[in-house]
Structure formats: structure tokens, C-alpha cells
Amino acid sequence: MSSSSPRSTGDTPERPPGLTRFNTADDSTARAALHEVCASRAWGSKLLAQRPYATADALFAASDAATAELTADDLAEAMAGHPPIGRPKPGDPTSHREQSGMAGASDELKAEMLELNLAYQEKFGHVFLICASGRTGEQMRDAVRHRIDNTPEQEREIVRGELGKINRIRLTRIVEHAEGDAA
Template sequence: MPIQGSLGLDGFTRLTDRQRMNLLFGVCSSPIWARRVLAGGPFRDVDALLDRADRVLAELPDAEIDAALDGHPRIGASVSLVDNASSAREQAAVTTAADSVKAELAAKNLEYDQKFGYVYLVCASGRSAEELLDILADRLHNDPDTERRVMRSELAKINRLRLERLLSEPPTDVGVDPPAETSPPKGSGT
């Protein structure tokens, strides 16, 4: 049963395709990922949605993974709540880190960009700036193929976390009210 006031899977299903697409694009900035996830619906339960999201991501070509990475700011970079609320929330611990840690993150991010050609991506939720820096330093030792696999795995974790949060929080910016917890859905859906 969804948390009172949360969107939930039923609420997500009742949205228009355009609204669902907009929400999915907020989870992952790959348009192909969002379209393919949406095409797998309606979903019988949240696990089916999460599994579909994982499968679609695993099948995306590298060029589309790069499009997904475009939606992720560097760890430790200034992130606006307006521009990227999810990243700002996920990286919240970094904002209070010591300036020396932030400077080291910036330097290692640049080194990572130069070595691998894309932004360092890690599921930052619940992790301290120091932990994120240690992970980054360790991953700099990876070869390009290994790092690409690790980055895809981290992107899947982030997408999953964002989807779970999307369904468990009140809907925003989609022009709908959260479904009533006790009311059965009206009509046959979309």
C-alpha cells in the first residue's frame, strides 16, 4: 500500500504518457531509457517497474549511457535544487565537507574525466564526501572496460533509488493530486 500522499504505482499508472515520460526523464536523462521503460507498462507491481528499468539500462548502447551521464553533475560540484533536485539530495553530505576534501574531489574528478572521458558516477546517497573521495581514488585504478561496467552498475543503483523515491513521495510538477489511499482507482486506467 502506498504511503499516504505518495504517488505510488497506481498514481503513476493513471498519469498521461507525457507526465510519466517527464517523471522518468527526471530519473534518468536518457530519452531512450525513459521511452523503453514506459513502453513496458502497465506494471503489475513496483518490482516489475524496477526490473524493467534495470533491463532497459543494461541493453542501452554506450552512446545512450553517455546521454544519461549528461544529467549527472560532478560529485562535489555545486548542484542547484532547482536544476537537479535529485542530485542535490543525493550529494547533500558533500556540501558540508571540508574545503580540502572538496578540492581533492575536484582534482580527482578532473583526473577521472581525463582518463575515462565521462563524469565519475557513484550512488552518493548516504555516503560522506570522504567515502565518495575514497571510492573515486580506488576507481581511478580501473581499466576502461572495468570502469564502464562499474559506472553502469552505479547508474542502475541511482535509477532504482530515484524510481523508488518517485513512487513513495507526493507527486510534483506533473499537475496531479496524489491518489487517495483508501479509494479504489476509477475507470480502467490509461
């Protein structure tokens, strides 16, 4: 391959600027970025170990594979990094952006979500996890109402799928933003 090949010159349509930056970051910086995506250390370690990624799709595939391999303890660690729906982390723009469907919710809906979140957490021992991006408050309420009747095993696999969606959205933000862009 010549040095003018798109793969050797850094940023290309297949390798956006954020992916190049992630691939070339020192381990500590890359690990911190991955921790912002998913609080599971096992997930982050698996993605870190496979750098560099030729394309964003390769990174997403590695994320999906790592998510599929998470143990129950790894999932619990990942979920601990997510605030309850309707109560985004103060000062965390990612949390606020992802939960924007609850921003305009009525006080009644917010109170109902709090009650449902507490009942869900009591039953399953962790926050209700859903890929909230693009969902309304009513859709999230309906989802928790439906899912609270699941068995712990069913819910663990649904949570794994929702976590995978969230991780992809967050990884997309990393790989698509050039240095200095607001992510």
C-alpha cells in the same frame, strides 16, 4: 477478478499511489518523470513502453533490465544528466539530496574531489558516477581514487551498476509519494 479486487482498485501495498499516478499519466508526463530519473532516452522509452506496472518491483525489474541493455552511447547520455560529485546542480533538490555527503566536507576535501573529478573526466570522458546516497565525502573520494585506475571497459560496467542503483532510488521516490507530497 471482481471490481473489489486490490489490483483493480488502484492503490494497494503492492501498488503505491505514485505508481498508480505514473501508470495512468499521459505519455508526455510519464516521459518527463522518467527523464528526471535517468537522462537516457533509450532507458526512458523502454520503461514507458512497458506501462502499466503491476507493482513497484515490476518497475524496478524493468529499470534494471533497461539499464543492462544500454549501449555505450546510451550510458554517455545518462551520465550527461549527472553533475560532478561535490558540485550539485544549482536549484536541483535531487542533486543536493543525493550528494549530501559532500555538504559538510572540508574545503580541502572539496578541492581534492574537484581535482580527482577532473582527472577522472579527462581519462574516461565523462563525470565520475557513483550512487552517492548515504556516502560520506571521504568514501566518495576513496572510490574515485580506486576507480581511476580501471580500464574504460571495467569502468563502464561499474558505471552501469551505479546508474542502476541511482535509478532505483529515484524511481522509489516517484512510486512512494502520493500526489502533492514533496518528492
